[in-house]
Amino acid sequence: MGEGCNYIEKLLAICIIVGFIAISSQASAPCALREYKNGFVCVCNATYCDYLDDPSPENEEEFVIVSSSKAGLRFGTTSGKVNDTSFTTVLDYNKTTARTRKVTINVDREKQYQNITGFGGSFTGSVSYILDKLPQGLQDHIYKSFYAQEGIGFNLMRTSIGGCDFDLKAWAYNEEPENDTALSNFTDLDPSEKKRIEQIKHLKEVTNVENLRIKAAAWSPPPWMKTNNKWTGVSRLKEEYYQTWADYHVRWIELWEKQGLPIWAISTGNEPSNGVIFMFFAKFMSLGWLPESQAIWVSEHLGPTMRSKYKDVIIFGNDDQRFTFAFWFKMMKAVRADSVDYLSGLSVHWYWDEIFKPVFIDIARKEMPDKIMLVSESCIGDKPWQKAAPVLGDWSRGEKFARAFLQDLQHDFNGWIDWNIVLDEQGGPNYVENFVDAPSIANMTTLSEVYKQPMFYVMGHFSKFIPEGSIRVLSERTNINVDTVAFARPDGSLAVIAFNSGSAGVNVTISDTKRGQINFSVPPKSINTVLYN
Secondary structure: OOOOOOHHHHHHHHHHHHHHOOOEEOOOEOOOEEEEOOEEEEEEOOOOOOEOOOOOOOOOOEEEEEEEEOOOOOOEEEEEEOOOOOOEEOOOOOOOOOEEEEEEEEEEEEEEEEEOOEEEEEOOHHHHHHHHHOOHHHHHHHHHHHHOOOOOOOOEEEEEEOOOOOOOOOOOOOOOOOOOOOOOOOOOOOHHHHHHHHHHHHHHHHHOOOOOEEEEEEOOOOHHHEOOOOOOOOOOEOHHHHHHHHHHHHHHHHHHHHOOOOOOEEEOOOOHHHHOOOOOOOOOOOOOOOHHHHHHHHHHHHHHHHHHHOOOOEEEEEEEEHHHHHHHHHHHHHHOOOOHHHOOEEEEEOOOOOOOOOHHHHHHHHHOOOOEEEEEEOOOOOOOOOOOOOOOOEHHHHHHHHHHHHHHHHOOOOEEEEEEOOEOOOOOOOOOOOOOOOOEEEOOOOOOOEEEOHHHHHHHHHHOOOOOOOEEEEEEEOOOOOEEEEEEOOOOOEEEEEEEOOOOEEEEEEEEOOOEEEEEEEOOOEEEEEEEO
C-alpha cells in the first residue's frame, strides 16, 4: 500500500484539540489516523485498533453526538445539554466548524414505522482466505471491529452455500457423480467451509455477539443440474432436479448445524437475473430463474422441504436488484399463490439503486407489508465508471453508503447486510478478478495492517446505534441541507442520524415533541448520530 502520513502526529493533533474543548471526549481507543491521496483511514495492527464504548448519555438532561467527517473525524464524541439555547459545537478534525446554514429536524416518537432486524457483513471464501493469512491478533481486531459492541455492533452475517464470486474457484457440492439425485457425495462439508465455520465460531467467542443471525444463499448448483452444464451463462435449473436442489439446501443447513452454527435464513438464490439477462457482465457462478419457474420450485419443493425439517428457518425471496421487485413477486403469486407464503423475507441488492428509485421497493412493500425486507449485498467498484479496486480514505464512497442507508430506512427496510467485511489491496482475491472496494482493507504484502475505510464508519453510525428491536419514528427536516432518520431504541432512548453532505457547517435543531429542543452544530461533509433519552 503506498506510504501514508504519520498517523501518530495526526492522533496527537486530535488530542491537543480535545484538550481545549471541555465538552468533547475521545473514543475508548481512538482512531490511528493515516492520510492517503484520497483521504483518511484508521490503521489497525495486531496490538492496536480503535474502538468506542457505549457513549449514551448518563442522564435525562444530556445528549451525546457521535461524529465522523471527511476531514478525519472518526466517531468523535461531543456532549451537550437538552433545551440549552446555545449550540453545542462538534469540532472537526484540525479545524473549527464554520456555520452558514440552519435546519430543524422535527421528531415525533409517537408516530412509528418499521422495526430493525439488524445490520451485518458477508463472510465469503475470499474473506476466510485473507483472515487465515493474518496474525491472530489482527484477525481478532477485524472480528471485534465489526461484531463487538465496542465495534460497530453487527448482528447479521451473509455467507454462501458452496462457492460464490468471491472465492478462489467456482465450486459446489456433489459435482460428482453427475445426475445423482440422492446427493450421495454430499455427506460432509468442504475443508474450506470447515475453516470458515472455525473462524466464525472464534468470531463469536472474541466479540460476544449476542444474537448472530447467519443468512445463506447459493450462487449455483453443480453444472449437471443446469440446462447449460456450465457455471455461468444463460441457464435454468433442470426440472428433474427441482427436488434435488431443495434437498441440497436442507443438507447444507444440517451439516452447518452439526458443526455448531445454526442457520437463521436462506434465500431462493443469488441474483437470478445473472443467468437470464446479465450473463455478459456476470462472469461468475450463477443460476438463472424466471419468477414463474421459481414460484413452482418454491411452492412444490423448497418450501415444503424446508418446512418439514426446519420450521423456523426464514426464506428470503429474490436476492436481486431493486428494479425486479415491482413484478417479481406478483408473477410468482400469479403462478403459485402459495409460493410467496413460504417467503418470510425479501432481499434486494443495491447495485442499481442510483438509477432505479425506491418506488420499485414501495410496490412490493405495499403488497407484502409484514415481510422482513433487507438489503443483502452492497459494495462499490462494480460499475464501469467506478475504479474496480479499493480507494483508501475515499469519503465520497462513504457518502454513497450514507445516502443509500438513509433512503432505504426511510422506505421501511428492516436492515442491511454489506458485502465482504475485508478484502486485499486489489479488492480481491477471487477467481474472476471481480475486484471491488470493502469497508476494511488488509495489507497482504506485510500482513501487519488493516485499514478501516470511511465506509466502515458510515455504516457504524447506523449499526452501532440502531440495535435490533429499534423502531423508526417520524423525523422531518425543514430543508434539504441535512438528511435524517430517527429511531426509538429498545431502552427507550432516541438515536437521530444527521447527515450533512454539504461543504459548509450546519446549525441543527432537533425539536422533539416529548423532550423539547437539542441544538448543535455539525461540520461540513459529516455524518452524526445524536443520542438522548
